[in-house]
Amino acid sequence: MSDHDILNPKEMPHDPEKATLEGKNKFIGFWFFLGGETVLFASLFGTYLALRNSTNNGPSSEDLFGLGLVFIMTMLLLTSSLTSVYAMYHMKNNDFKKMQVWLGITVALGLAFLGCEIYEFYHYIHGYEFTFRSSAFGSAFYTLVGFHGGHVVFGLLWFIALMIRNAKRGLNLYNAPKYYIASLYWHFIDVVWVFIFTVVYLMGVL
Amino acid sequence: MTENNTTDQLDYHKQKKKEEMKQQVITFVLMIVFTIIAFAMVQSDLDALFVIPIILVLAAIQVGFQLYYFMHMSHKGHELPALMFYGGVFTAFLCIIALAVLVWW
Known part of the structure; x- marks a missing residue:
C-alpha cells in the first residue's frame, strides 16, 4: 500500500484524528501547548486584577463597560463553539461537505465577535480617550483583552487556511488531525473568554 | 457474517x-x-x-x-492531556496568587 492509500482508507476509523502516529503526536503536543497558554493568560489576568483600580484619574471600568455588547459577544463566541462541535461531529461521520459548512458558520460567528471587539475598542479610544497609555488599568485591559482578540484572529485564519487548502482534497487521515486541533484551539479561546467576561466585565461593573 | x-x-x-x-x-x-x-x-x-x-x-x-x-x-485516552492541562492550571493558580499577594500585601 502506498502512503496515499494508507491516508485514504475505504472506511474511516472511529477517531480519524488519532488514527495515525502523527495525529496522536499532534493531539498530545497540542494539549501540552494549551497548558502553557493557560499560564500565559493567567499572568495577564493576574496583572489585570492587580492593576484594575489604577486608573490615573482616567475612566474606570464602571465608566467604560456596557454589558449589552459584552452579552452579545459572549453569545456569538459560545455559539461558534457549538458550531465547531457540529463540524467535528460531521468529521467523525466522514461527511466533508457538512464539516466545511459548519466551520464556515463558525468563522462567520468569529468574525462577528471580532467586529464587536473592534467597535468596542474604537468606542473607548474615541469616545472616552481611553487608550493603552492612559493608565496602568488601560495597559492591563488592552493587553489581556487584546491578546484574546489576537487569538481569535489567529484561530479564524487557521480555520480559513484549512478550509481553502483542503477544499478539493476532501477529508483523509492526513488532514483530520489538523481540523480537530484547530477546533480544540477554538474551544480554548472560548474558555478564556468565559473568564474575561466574568473577571473583567462583570466584576468590573459591580 | x-x-x-x-x-x-x-x-x-x-x-x-x-x-x-x-x-x-x-x-x-x-x-x-x-x-x-x-x-x-x-x-x-x-x-x-x-x-x-x-x-x-x-x-x-x-x-x-x-x-x-x-x-x-x-473520552478515554485523555490522561496525558489532562495531566498537562491541569499542570498548566496549577501553575496559573500560583501565578495569580503570587501577583495578587505582591500587590495587596
Whole structure:
C-alpha cells in the first residue's frame, strides 16, 4: 500500500484524528501547548486584577463597560463553539461537505465577535480617550483583552487556511488531525473568554 | 457474517456519536443559562461580595463543560492531556496568587 492509500482508507476509523502516529503526536503536543497558554493568560489576568483600580484619574471600568455588547459577544463566541462541535461531529461521520459548512458558520460567528471587539475598542479610544497609555488599568485591559482578540484572529485564519487548502482534497487521515486541533484551539479561546467576561466585565461593573 | 457485523458496528458507533451530539447540545443550553444567570445577578442590586464568588463558580462550571464535553476530555485516552492541562492550571493558580499577594500585601 502506498502512503496515499494508507491516508485514504475505504472506511474511516472511529477517531480519524488519532488514527495515525502523527495525529496522536499532534493531539498530545497540542494539549501540552494549551497548558502553557493557560499560564500565559493567567499572568495577564493576574496583572489585570492587580492593576484594575489604577486608573490615573482616567475612566474606570464602571465608566467604560456596557454589558449589552459584552452579552452579545459572549453569545456569538459560545455559539461558534457549538458550531465547531457540529463540524467535528460531521468529521467523525466522514461527511466533508457538512464539516466545511459548519466551520464556515463558525468563522462567520468569529468574525462577528471580532467586529464587536473592534467597535468596542474604537468606542473607548474615541469616545472616552481611553487608550493603552492612559493608565496602568488601560495597559492591563488592552493587553489581556487584546491578546484574546489576537487569538481569535489567529484561530479564524487557521480555520480559513484549512478550509481553502483542503477544499478539493476532501477529508483523509492526513488532514483530520489538523481540523480537530484547530477546533480544540477554538474551544480554548472560548474558555478564556468565559473568564474575561466574568473577571473583567462583570466584576468590573459591580 | 463479517459483513453484517461491521454494519452493525457502524450503526452502533453512529448511534453513539448521535447521543454524544445530543449531550453537547444540552451542555450548550446549560452554558447559555449560566451566562444569563451571571449577567442577571450583576444587573440586580445584590451585594458584590455575594455575587462575585457565585459568578466565578458559574464560570468554572462553564469551563468544565467546555473541556469535558466540547473538547472531549470525558473520552478515554485523555490522561496525558489532562495531566498537562491541569499542570498548566496549577501553575496559573500560583501565578495569580503570587501577583495578587505582591500587590495587596
